[in-house]
Amino acid sequence: QVQLVESGGGLVQSGGSLRLSCAASRRIFSIYTMGWYRQAPGKQRELVARITSGGRTNYTDSVKGRFTISRDNAKNTVYLQMNSLKPDDTAVYYCNAAFSEYYWWGQGTQVTVSS
Helix, strand or coil: CCCEEEECCEEEECCCCEEEEEEECCCCHHHCEEEEEEECCCCCCEEEEEECCCCCEEECHHHCCCEEEEEEHHHCEEEEEECCCCHHHCEEEEEEEEECCEEEECCCEEEEEEC
């Protein structure tokens, strides 16, 4: 079992920045592929960014050039730096850990971007 705890969400004006953090409970954090997903009201949950155990990253097109995912294996933590935020980025952001056929979710953190 992996427990994931997100933090760093909040209310920010359009054009502003936030950094989300996700702390994992397991010391073998380094083997997991970590991802950030988001779900806006009335919409399906979508992948925002993902980083593999080897550090390879991928992003959904709408956040490329604005968001950066990174990980600190020594701290069992993954980050999502969000810059140039837009009202369309408003959503609950979820951290995800995956290994083989197993995956776990955090409880989510709200990000609200005002225009």
